[in-house]
Amino acid sequence: MTNHTRLGVQKAREGFRTVVDNALIKGEIxxxxxxxxxxxxxxxxxxxxxAEAALAEQERESE
Numbered sequence: 001m002t003n004h005t006r007l008g009v010q011k012a013r014e015g016f017r018t019v020v021d022n023a024l025i026k027g028e029i030x031x032x033x034x035x036x037x038x039x040x041x042x043x044x045x046x047x048x049x050x051a052e053a054a055l056a057e058q059e060r061e062s063e
Contacts, residue, residue: 004029006038 005028012019012032022028023044030042 004031004041006031006033008032009034009039012042 005022007015007019007030009032012030019030019042022030023042027044029044029047031038032040032042
């Protein structure tokens with residue numbers, strides 16, 4: 001599993017520019033927690049594209 005950073009919503013909001021820069025420049029994943037539970041992740045866009053393509057492929061295979 002890939003290492004990632006976890007932040008609460010407030011910390012993520014306060015440092016959003018840094019979170020985005022870290023994803024863009026370093027390829028870092030940041031998981032954002034609300035009330036101690038993970039709710040969203042900021043990932044490099046290329047990761048999102050690959051995930052989206054993989055899901056589309058799974059849907060085609062299941063038809």
